[in-house]
Structures are given as structure tokens and as C-alpha cells.
Amino acid sequence: MKKIKLLILAVITGSLILTMGCMSEKSQARKVVDENGKAITLLTNDKSNANEDISVEKIDTLKEITAHDWVDDNTILATQITKNTVVAATGEGTILRTVKLYDVNSKKEKNIFESSDKFQEPVLSPDKSLMLLVDGETGCCISDLEGNIKAKFNKPYIYAGDISQAYWINNKEIIMPCSGINGFYIINVDGTEKEIKDVEDNPFFQQAVKVGNKIYYRTILETTQEMKVYDIDSKETKPFMEEKHVLNFRISPDNKQFLVESYDENKDKCSLILTTLDGTNKEILVEDKFLSSSNWSPDGSKISYTVSGKLVGGSFIIDINTKKKSLISKSIFSTKKEEESSSVWSPSGKKLFVNMFEVKDNKMVDNAYIFNLK
Template sequence: MKISTTGIYSATAWIALGLVVLLISGCGTKDTEARQVVQKDGTAITVLDNTAESVYTSLKLERIDRIDELRGMDWIDEDTLVVSRENRQLNPETIEGEARYPRNLYRYELASASQSALVEGDHTYGSAQFSPDKRHMFYMELYESTGMGYIMDMASGQSVKLDDKEFMMDEGVWADDAHVIYSDMEGAVKRADLKGASEAILQVEGARAQGAVQSGNVIYYIVGGEAGQQLFAWDGDTKTTAMLSENVTSVLPSPDGSRLALHKRIGPGKVELLLSDAEGKTLSTVASGMQVFGTNWSPDGSKLAYAVSENGDQYRFFIMELETGEQTEVLGNNDVSDQLQWSPSGKKLMIPTGELKDNVYKSTTYIINLS
């Protein structure tokens, strides 16, 4: 399988489809006036209200690569991905009259489009992500909405199971080079080491913790209840817990831990992407829509990538520069299947998309190359 020759676009050719005009308000690390962003030749040109002066961002789109039939998961290095695809060497399962093949995990080289197996078998595997030092890969054996977690040693290719019980398929992230943190089905937040041994770090009484992530010695997690979904922070040094914000559906700390990217439900059919400090105090509103998904910080914390949908179906994809607050649309009118992923250098952004057509799910991965 090769990168589609019809799916490699220069920035100029892509923008030639039409200038993209965005009306953005309240973006950046502080409150700003409404602004108009015009994308031209891969550069976002920002025109502030009541001024004739144009402000050019440093973000420039070099090209977009499209990879068909592969679902990108994470970067192994600057030029190599871990991807999921159907393994048609195995026997399919017939579901609603359609042949469904197990999806397995593969190493994909961008330059040569070559693939090699990482995890193959009769089950479907996904949710793959690499430790910060790239020496280990967390992944899941997936069922419907749950799965079993594993950690693979990339040097030996050997995997260990994290737990004897299933947990939700959207749980599990690296806390550091040597630990994965996740929430189990009983409400506990657990941490597993590279040998698969797991321990409960904290227990939420009467509810289930969700979306646990760690930044330094602080663990952020979300609890749903009568008051809605609330964001909590647990300090590993003092062993104390504080409620930071309400109606939060997702939290992602910046690489240096100074800021949080929050998805917050503000009403029926409306979600906002907010930036807050580490204590949950809102700094700015980045975007809003019926859905916001896939948000991720660049490795140096200077940029934020995210996807916004106005209708709950098709998404538009943006990169915001934190220093200026300016936003550039890099891809439009696609569904999004997983979190957006930055390459180690921060010069490439992987956007995994998918479409259910004729009862068959088709994956396409885009690589946004920045100069």
C-alpha cells in the first residue's frame, strides 16, 4: 500500500480550492477581540477588528499527504507511524451480511510506504500510543466499547497484560516513560508499570473516574454525577483532592503542566475548547461547536491542534499558535477517528479520519507538513 499520488497536495494547490475565511473570537492565551483569519498560500493572515494592518503568523503549510486505508495511531519517530488496518490474511467475521476482518497494528514507513507487523492476530487491536522515550507501546485488544490493555517492549517485541479486567477503550495514557495510567470499571484510577503490575492510586466513592491523565505529581480526572461532569485534581505529594471545574468532558495538560486544554459542555449541542491554568481558572476560549475532538498539544507546547464540528458529523481541523492566538485551518470536511498526533519535532501533524460508507468503515490518514 502506497501513499496515494492523488492524495499528495501542495499547500498552494489545496488553498486554491478557495480562500478559507474564519471568524474567530476569544482565541489565544488572553481575551482578544473578534478577528478574521484568511488562509493564503499556507500562511494564516490575521486582520484584527478596526485596523488595516495584517498580521502574518509563522505557521506555514508545506503540503498534505493522504494515506488511504490506514488508521494512524501515533508516531514511532519523525518518519514512521504505527497504524491500524484490516488483516486480510485472516478469516473474516460476517456481521450484518458484511465480511469484517480483524484490524491489526503495523509499522508504516512514510518514505517507502512499507509496512511491517507489530501486533497481529485474530482479535482487533488499537488505541496504540508510545511512551515519551519511544521504547514501549501501549495498546488494547478491543471488543465493543471495552478492551484489555497491553504494553509492548519495542526492542524485544514482547508484550505484557496490564490487568485481568477490561476497561473502557478510551482509557489509558502514558504518565511517564515507565507507567501507564487508566481508570478501571469500578471507579479506581490505576497505574501500571512496564511489567504489567498495576496498583490503585486513588478510589472515587460512588462514581467512576474517567479520562485520568498525569502531569508531574498531579492526576486530573473527571467524575460524572447529579451535578454533571466535574474535573478533579489529586495531588500525589499532599494526597489531597480539589474540584476544579464543572461540565468538563476532557482534560489535557500542556507539556510543561502550566495550562490545561478543556472540553466543556456549555449547553445542549454545544461544546467549548478552553484554556485554563493548572488550577482550572479559564484563560481563554479557543473554539466552540456541536463537537470538539482530538485536541493535542505540540511537543514544545507552542501549538494546539483540534477538530471542530458544527453539525456533529463533519469536522474542520485547526492549529492554534499559543503565543499569538492565531488559528489556521489545515483540513476541512472530514470525520475524525482518533486524537490528532504531533510528530516528535512538531513539524508534522497526523489527522486520522474515517467514514462509514455502505456499512463499511474506511480509514484515511492525513499528514500535515509544516515548514
């Protein structure tokens, strides 16, 4: 397990190096909002580029909590570290976590699994009734939100890093990349499983999304990160797009488009690219020094993303139809110790959270920030 933790830390560190950077300062308007009762200043784009329909009413900070997904518009599935003896520099030590439901309005918490080193990295089902978890004893398991285990899966080649990138195909099936078999692992809530082995001779797969008879995924080699597509029927693999540094991708809510984060060495820039499922009709939405954490709004009309950097950074929202951008927050990027890790919309699209971590007392500490949009 220690070896796996070190591998995950190395991959995260490498990804952050690629996705951190700075952006140009532009003329911007200022807006004072409330963050946990304290007035702070946020920046919004100048009128020529701002989406006037999107602004931030307030930002709530959840200290030392990692948000994973929204159960509903007021409830977050989260984990919280209760004990951490891991040294950031070496990865050695033990982490105990509580998996919980957190009400962002009442601040009430309901523990699902208490202070354990077994359960972590919950991935919520589309209907919000079940979750996949890393199980330190068996590999992975499926549980309901009351903590009742529905199925367990124990394979020696299932790694925590693979499970954390699992994708719910529907409310019953889950697919995950599986570096241990150079392919994919598909499991069902009824306890059945399927292996797709030897897709290609590559020691490291990341992400896997299944649509129909095709599986879209990323491979990581020494100098490239490519997005590829595997045809289950023909067993053929081919590049999905020509970009050689695909950092992340997300499928749209209607399963008809991909949002791709890509880095161009020649331009020394990152791009957010929209493309159809066959990799054609590509459209560059945003280009900047470094971009990360893009995600679709529930209705597929907007995309959140982050620009990170030493001088300037912030969370943005872009309307994919009008191309208008809104800088919804800069305040949480003011410290050099914190780096962004994810962004997730609530079911109504009225709230958005991002996770940040900082190294505190030589340990990594997570904080979640809830943007209340209006």
C-alpha cells in the same frame, strides 16, 4: 467483549454528538496544495487573523489506516483492519487488526502484530520505545516495537475503553481510569501494579493524568461531564473547575497547564480553555459552535483543533502567545460521511495527522490524513 464494544461505540457516538456543529463563514484566502498528486483547494484565514508562519505544503491520505502516534517525524504507529464483519448498527461481529509501523515518506510498512483480534489501541511511551496495547486474552500488555512482550496484566475489571485512554506518567509507569473499581489502575513495565479503589461512587471514569501526588480525571454522569482532581496522599476528591461539560483535556508538554475542551449550555458553544494545574488563571483561547480534537504542539507554543459541522468545518492551529489562527485544511471535511476523531503532532512539529472515519457498506472505516506544515 461484544458488550464492551457496544459501550465504547455508545460513548464515542455521544461524544461526537456534543462535538459536531458548524461555524460562521468568514472572508478567507484560497491556496492550492497537492494531496496525493491531485490539486485541491484549502482555505486560510484572512490576513487580519492568519498566522503567516503556518501553511500546508501537502496532505497525504492513508486509506483504511488508523494512526495512533508518531515514532519519529517519518514513522507512524498505526493499526489497519484486515477483516471486519462488525455491523455498525449493532456492534456484532469480529475485527482483525494488524499493528504496524508506517513510513510516511517511503510508504513502507513493518508489521508488529499481524491480523489478530488480540491486539489493538496501542499507546506509545514518551521515549517511543514501548507501547501499551489492549490484549484480547489477558486484558493489556506492554510490548516493544519489535513485538516482544515485556509485561502482561490480567484483571477482570480492565476494560478496553479504559486501556485506550491510558496515559504514560513516564517511560516506566502507566495510569488508566478504571471504572471497574471506581478508581485508577497504575502499572509498571517491570510487571508491578497498583490499584486506587473507590475514589468516588461513579460508574464511569474517563481519562486520567498523574502529576506528582495528584490525579486529574473526568467523570461522566447523565447530565454532566466534570473534570476532577484526586489527592493520593489525603485521598480527597474535589472538582477541578466549575465547568459542567468538560469534553476532553490534555496536559501541556511541560506538565504546567491543561488545555480543556468545554461545552457551555447557556451559550450553546464550545470553548478551548487554558488553565494552570490548580484550575485558576483560566483563559479562553477559542469559542465556536463545536470544537474538538485539540492537542499541543511538542514545544507547547501552538494548539491544533477542529471545528466540525454540516456546512463548514476544518482543522485549525492557534498560536497561544499571539492568538493568531490558521485554517490549515477544509478539504477533508467536505463529505458528510466523515467525522474527525483525533489530531497528533510529529516530534518536530512539522507534521500533523488527524483520523477520520466513515460508514462504508454498513461498516466503520478509518482514514488517516497527514498534514505537512511549512
